[in-house]
Amino acid sequence: MKSIAAGYNWLVNALAVLSAVTIAVAFVLIIVDVTVRTLGFSPPSYTIAVVEYALLYMTMFAAPYLVRQKGHVFVDALTSRLPRSVERICAKFAYLLSIVVSLIFAWFAVELFVQSIQMNLYDERGIDMPMWSLYLPIPIGFVFVALEFTRYLIGKDTMYTDRTKPRDSV
Amino acid sequence: MEWYTAGALMLGMVIGLMALGVPVALAFLTANIVGSLVFVGHLAGLLQMVDNSTSMLTRFALAPVPLFILMGALFFHSGLALRVFDTLDKLMGKLRGRLCYLTVLGGAMFSTLTGSSMANTAMLGSLMLPEMDRRGYNKRMSMGPILGTGGLAMIIPPSNLAVLLASIANIDVGQLLIAGLLPGIVLACLFSVMIFLQIKLNPAGAPAYEVPRLGWLEKGRAVVVNLLPMGLVVFMVIGFILLGISTPTEAAAFGVLGVLILTVAFRLLTWQVIRTSFESTIRVSGMVFFIIMNSAVFSELLSYSGASSGMLSWATGFSLPTVAMVLIMFITLLALGMFMDPVSMMLISVPIFFPLIHVLGVDPIWFGLLVLLALEMSGTTPPFGLLLFIMIGVAPKGTTLLEVASAAFPFLVCDTILIALMILFPQFVLWLPNLMH
Numbered sequence: 093m094k095s096i097a098a099g100y101n102w103l104v105n106a107l108a109v110l111s112a113v114t115i116a117v118a119f120v121l122i123i124v125d126v127t128v129r130t131l132g133f134s135p136p137s138y139t140i141a142v143v144e145y146a147l148l149y150m151t152m153f154a155a156p157y158l159v160r161q162k163g164h165v166f167v168d169a170l171t172s173r174l175p176r177s178v179e180r181i182c183a184k185f186a187y188l189l190s191i192v193v194s195l196i197f198a199w200f201a202v203e204l205f206v207q208s209i210q211m212n213l214y215d216e217r218g219i220d221m222p223m224w225s226l227y228l229p230i231p232i233g234f235v236f237v238a239l240e241f242t243r244y245l246i247g248k249d250t251m252y253t254d255r256t257k258p259r260d261s262v
Numbered sequence: 263m264e265w266y267t268a269g270a271l272m273l274g275m276v277i278g279l280m281a282l283g284v285p286v287a288l289a290f291l292t293a294n295i296v297g298s299l300v301f302v303g304h305l306a307g308l309l310q311m312v313d314n315s316t317s318m319l320t321r322f323a324l325a326p327v328p329l330f331i332l333m334g335a336l337f338f339h340s341g342l343a344l345r346v347f348d349t350l351d352k353l354m355g356k357l358r359g360r361l362c363y364l365t366v367l368g369g370a371m372f373s374t375l376t377g378s379s380m381a382n383t384a385m386l387g388s389l390m391l392p393e394m395d396r397r398g399y400n401k402r403m404s405m406g407p408i409l410g411t412g413g414l415a416m417i418i419p420p421s422n423l424a425v426l427l428a429s430i431a432n433i434d435v436g437q438l439l440i441a442g443l444l445p446g447i448v449l450a451c452l453f454s455v456m457i458f459l460q461i462k463l464n465p466a467g468a469p470a471y472e473v474p475r476l477g478w479l480e481k482g483r484a485v486v487v488n489l490l491p492m493g494l495v496v497f498m499v500i501g502f503i504l505l506g507i508s509t510p511t512e513a514a515a516f517g518v519l520g521v522l523i524l525t526v527a528f529r530l531l532t533w534q535v536i537r538t539s540f541e542s543t544i545r546v547s548g549m550v551f552f553i554i555m556n557s558a559v560f561s562e563l564l565s566y567s568g569a570s571s572g573m574l575s576w577a578t579g580f581s582l583p584t585v586a587m588v589l590i591m592f593i594t595l596l597a598l599g600m601f602m603d604p605v606s607m608m609l610i611s612v613p614i615f616f617p618l619i620h621v622l623g624v625d626p627i628w629f630g631l632l633v634l635l636a637l638e639m640s641g642t643t644p645p646f647g648l649l650l651f652i653m654i655g656v657a658p659k660g661t662t663l664l665e666v667a668s669a670a671f672p673f674l675v676c677d678t679i680l681i682a683l684m685i686l687f688p689q690f691v692l693w694l695p696n697l698m699h
Binding site for chain 1 (some may be wrong): 274286288309311313315316329332515519541543545552605
């Protein structure tokens with residue numbers, strides 16, 4: 093059981109690292125593209141398409157880590173004023189709902205993924221990208237998100253941190 | 263279904279779930295799933311929902327968001343921000359209320375190098391509050407400037423929220439970013455004037471104290487070594503956009519490059535800095551993108567259900583003057599911001615407000631800046647403004663919400679003066695963006 097948990101934790105962290113790598117890749121591609129263009133040469137045709145896909149992969153791969161790090165935005169103006177027992181029920185409801193909608197989203201993303209392979213679809217951008225690669229990160233991200241919310245649902249830890257602490261934000 | 267029932271269902275569901283503590287992104291996702299089933303009526307609606315959410319994220323216009331966040335994270339985590347602050351401190355000399363002015367100057371400078379108001383406020387709060395307390399500043403003089411200045415990052419480019427707003431509202435990112443430059447500088451000046459007036463009225467609130475005297479040579483050296491190089495980053499972001507070398511999206515990457523060059527030059531780049539900065543970046547961008555991936559579907563469902571057009575006809579049916587309509591929207595945003603975070607506010611209001619201002623003939627760039635100001639002000643508006651609670655968290659024990667809110671009030675007056683200037687002289691906002699054509 094411990095090794096499964098360790099393997100799972102490793103996967104969540106590895107996805108977060110991949111997420112960071114996609115940002116680094118986007119950064120390098122844009123710098124190269126503008127530099128090449130400014131020097132009067134023809135820039136690579138794939139930059140925009142790859143950067144656009146990187147944004148999706150970055151988001152989906154960071155999503156489980158974000159739940160684990162309690163990084164989601166929530167409003168606790170009402171629930172924090174409720175009795176502790178009611179607040180706990182609200183929290184469990186929030187986790188359960190998050191699990192259900194994440195799995196629904198993942199399910200329909202899998203359907204689109206399978207359809208795009210069966211129909212051999214391509215996404216026409218700066219370069220043609222296989223459509224399945226657009227849908228691939230979504231079920232991965234959302235299934236892990238559902239698993240992370242399950243940890244809160246069945247465990248003692250809570251996602252709701254102190255509202256008065258300055259958090260990373262825009 | 264009547265438009266108001268559809269609107270109430272969608273907006274009510276999002277607001278109701280958020281009130282129950284459901285994470286904002288998941289509240290929107292739930293509303294989208296229910297809305298797709300109710301309005302589209304079959305499972306194909308859910309496939310469409312996933313497809314549209316995916317398309318929303320894979321847009322080049324959104325690329326500046328993680329890059330600007332990375333740029334700010336590198337700036338703060340590497341210690342570059344501290345160097346800038348220390349230098350400004352040296353330059354300030356003996357001046358009554360110097361720490362208040364330092365807060366405004368430092369905050370405005372940080373705003374040109376980062377896009378995060380929260381990071382800005384947290385940084386200013388942790389640096390300045392203990393020092394102001396030690397020097398005998400009263401709470402009004404210590405907390406007010408920090409609360410006011412923290413929000414400057416929302417307006418002064420590069421602003422993460424401006425990029426998000428522009429991409430959600432389908433307006434020109436570069437123009438909205440540049441539009442904030444002049445009003446942001448004017449607002450910083452208004453804050454300084456307000457501090458001056460407050461000190462005139464109550465000199466004991468910010469006692470003068472002896473500071474080590476520095477020669478001109480030493481001051482000049484500090485500027486050349488620590489401040490002037492920051493101009494490289496500002497030039498690589500704002501200069502490159504204005505000169506047409508790069509698009510706003512690409513300028514964000516050059517901003518990161520600029521900060522990287524400086525951290526290497528100052529020998530501040532370590533593995534730990536890179537790791538922390540990237541971790542912070544994926545947390546913030548992941549959180550924001552996870553919310554906005556649902557925005558396209560949410561606004562499409564509002565439109566598909568007839569709620570958007572119904573609301574539009576209803577709102578324009580009152581035949582109120584344009585200024586009154588704009589002010590009503592502004593007040594609505596302030597009210598929303600009392601209990602909602604800026605990104606959620608944008609997602610709820612943009613699908614309704616931007617079509618409305620289009621009908622009213624209001625310039626979207628001008629209105630975009632007004633929305634950013636509303637977001638900035640709502641953070642310090644009692645009873646639930648987020649920045650007020652953050653300030654209580656870092657302020658000395660026993661500080662009350664009333665004390666924090668009253669400290670923030672004079673700076674809200676400055677915001678109001680700026681809005682009046684924007685209404686009276688729209689060119690004050692639109693002059694720089696128009697130069698970009």
